[in-house]
Amino acid sequence: MKCMVFIERNPIENSLRDVSLELAWKGYSLVKEYGGEVVAFYIGKELPSDVDKLFEYGADKLIHHLDDRLEYLHSEAYKEIVVDMVRQESPDMVLFGATHTGRDIAPLVASILKTGLTADCTQLYLDEYKDKGTILYQKRPAFGGNILATIVTPEDRPMMATVREGVMPLPESGDKKAAVTVAHTMELKNDWFKYTIKEVVPGIKKINLGAHDVIVAGGAGMESKEGFAILHQLADALGGEVAASRAAVDFGFTKKERQVGQTGSVVRPKLYIAVGISGSIQHRAGMEDSKKIIAINKDADAPIFGIANMGIVGDYRDVIPVMIKYLKED
Ligand SMILES: Cc1cc2nc3c(=O)[nH]c(=O)nc-3n(C[C@H](O)[C@H](O)[C@H](O)COP(=O)(O)OP(=O)(O)OC[C@H]3O[C@@H](n4cnc5c(N)ncnc54)[C@H](O)[C@@H]3O)c2cc1C
Numbered sequence: 001m002k003c004m005v006f007i008e009r010n011p012i013e014n015s016l017r018d019v020s021l022e023l024a025w026k027g028y029s030l031v032k033e034y035g036g037e038v039v040a041f042y043i044g045k046e047l048p049s050d051v052d053k054l055f056e057y058g059a060d061k062l063i064h065h066l067d068d069r070l071e072y073l074h075s076e077a078y079k080e081i082v083v084d085m086v087r088q089e090s091p092d093m094v095l096f097g098a099t100h101t102g103r104d105i106a107p108l109v110a111s112i113l114k115t116g117l118t119a120d121c122t123q124l125y126l127d128e129y130k131d132k133g134t135i136l137y138q139k140r141p142a143f144g145g146n147i148l149a150t151i152v153t154p155e156d157r158p159m160m161a162t163v164r165e166g167v168m169p170l171p172e173s174g175d176k177k178a179a180v181t182v183a184h185t186m187e188l189k190n191d192w193f194k195y196t197i198k199e200v201v202p203g204i205k206k207i208n209l210g211a212h213d214v215i216v217a218g219g220a221g222m223e224s225k226e227g228f229a230i231l232h233q234l235a236d237a238l239g240g241e242v243a244a245s246r247a248a249v250d251f252g253f254t255k256k257e258r259q260v261g262q263t264g265s266v267v268r269p270k271l272y273i274a275v276g277i278s279g280s281i282q283h284r285a286g287m288e289d290s291k292k293i294i295a296i297n298k299d300a301d302a303p304i305f306g307i308a309n310m311g312i313v314g315d316y317r318d319v320i321p322v323m324i325k326y327l328k329e330d
Contacts, residue, residue, distance in 0.1 A: 001036035001126070001134070005059070006082070006299035008101055009048035011072075012202055014163040014251035016048045018210070020099035021057045026168040027095060028058025028175070030126055034134070036092075036178040039063060039224040041085050041184075045079055046070035046114050056174035062275040063089070063183040069193055072200070073092070075102050084186050091158045093136050095124075112159050116153035117160040122167055122285065129154055136161070145262045145282040164212050166266035169289070206257050207241065213270040214240030217260055217287070220247035220295065221276020221316065228320065231275060232321050237327040243267065245277045261286035275316050279304025296320070 005027045007020040027038040040059040042051075045068050054062055064080050082105060086094060094109070096102035098120050108323075110117035123139035135152055136159040142149035153159040209215060216226055216235040228242065235242045243265070244258045260267055262282040274291035277283060279295070279302055287293070288307050295308035298315050305311040312319055 001031045001034040001094075002037045002039065002089065003036065004086060004089055004091040004094045005030050006042055006055065006094070006096040006105070007040045007042040007048075007062070007100060007104060008042060010044075011054050011200070014046070014048055016053060017097060017099065018170070019099060019163065020055065021053060021104075021166040022165070022170050023097060023163060024054050024059045025057045025170050025174065026124060027162070030093070030124065030136075032189045033176060034126070037061070039089055039091065041082070041089075043070050043081050052078055052108050052179060054177045055177045058174060058177075060177060061180040061182060063182045064183050065186065067188060069188065072197050073104065074193050074195075075108065076102050076194060077188055079112070080192060081110050081184065081188075082109050082184060085184055086158065087182075088181075094158045094160045096160070096162045098164040102162050105162060106162050113156075113158070113160075114329070115156035115158060115160060117162070118151045118153075119162045121161045121163050124161060124163070124168075133328070135159065141262055141282075141285065145285065155217070164266065164296045166268075169268060177181075179242070194307065207255075207260070209241060209243055209260065209265045212241040212267075214238045214273075215243045215260075215267055215269045215271070215287075215290075217243040217245065217277060218248050218253065218275050219245035219277030219283075220251060221251055221278075222248060223276075225253050227316070230244075230316070230324075233324050234273070234320050234327075237324050238271075240269075240271070245280075245283050264321050274304050274308070275320065277304055278302050279307065 005023045008017040012078045037060045040062045042064040089133045091128045096106040118138040121138045121140045129135045138151045139163045218231045243260045244254045262285040266286045270291045273294045275296045293308045294310045295304040296312045300313045
């Protein structure tokens with residue numbers, strides 16, 4: 001069983017993207033009991049400075065194609081190189097991050113290789129399928145997130161999937177292996193570079209919800225931006241960060257980058273406090289693996305209480321000030 005994993009870097013820090021390590025580890029977890037191999041593959045101008053972490057987190061080999069023209073995504077060139085690497089390795093599976101680059105390249109590659117691709121998987125596992133032997137089961141939300149669909153590619157190879165950042169957990173330390181790095185060679189045609197990038201302007205630094213041990217999340221029940229201000233006070237008192245449900249974002253109480261859930265970030269903090277959030281399946285998809293969940297809601301029947309370790313039935317206006325006062329007391 002061989003799994004290839006597409007590797008990306010953060011251009012600002014020149015470090016591996018979190019999703020790349022998460023996928024290397026996932027690939028390793030999938031194939032290890034079959035004595036399989038994980039081949040990481042990378043395209044760019046230079047290798048990320050922490051590239052050795054790939055070997056700690058499951059990769060057996062890294063294939064890279066380095067060229068100054070490949071510093072930023074050129075779909076045509078990336079597609080041709082990936083197809084060539086995949087044909088050389090003949091893997092059973094290829095995993096991509098559901099990043100801008102992964103979402104661009106993976107479908108192009110799948111259509112050339114005439115195989116299936118499942119986007120935004122939330123679970124991947126190997127199991128028997130009819131008379132096809134062991135294949136990859138790919139689970140993802142479907143029909144507006146109301147059901148979890150299980151998708152398989154029984155006939156064609158490789159089996160391909162994309163996975164969003166933060167969905168596959170990464171352990172604190174990996175399983176150190178010897179590093180094998182191989183340079184891929186191929187002539188790059190000028191036609192593949194259809195545009196020239198003159199300037200790259202770094203975006204405003206986004207809030208990284210995944211980096212916080214404590215998250216205080218607010219929902220439609222906060223009723224206003226002012227409601228969110230009190231959540232910021234609680235998060236500050238706990239040394240945490242503020243997140244939100246999609247309804248709270250849609251109402252304009254806070255920014256989209258704070259959204260947790262199926263179409264927001266996936267988080268697993270030590271403590272997730274859900275305030276005025278009903279607990280829809282789409283919200284739970286982004287937070288239900290948190291170590292401890294405290295729910296505060298004025299409706300005792302709110303579904304969020306079904307996954308909470310501790311529940312407080314009450315109006316947030318009464319509950320949160322008491323918590324802040326308690327936390328600030330000497
Ligand atoms: C394809 C798709 C993707 C989606 N992706 C996401 C996603 O990524 N993230 C996400 O969150 N949602 C997502 N949704 C939306 C999701 O279905 C729900 O609509 C949303 O999660 C509801 O948000 P909420 O719990 O804040 O609001 P509501 O469901 O309206 O719940 C508000 C809660 O606040 C409580 N409340 C009211 N006032 C108070 C008060 N004063 N004190 C305490 N409690 C109070 C109420 O009892 C209620 O339980 C998605 C939907 C679809 C179709």
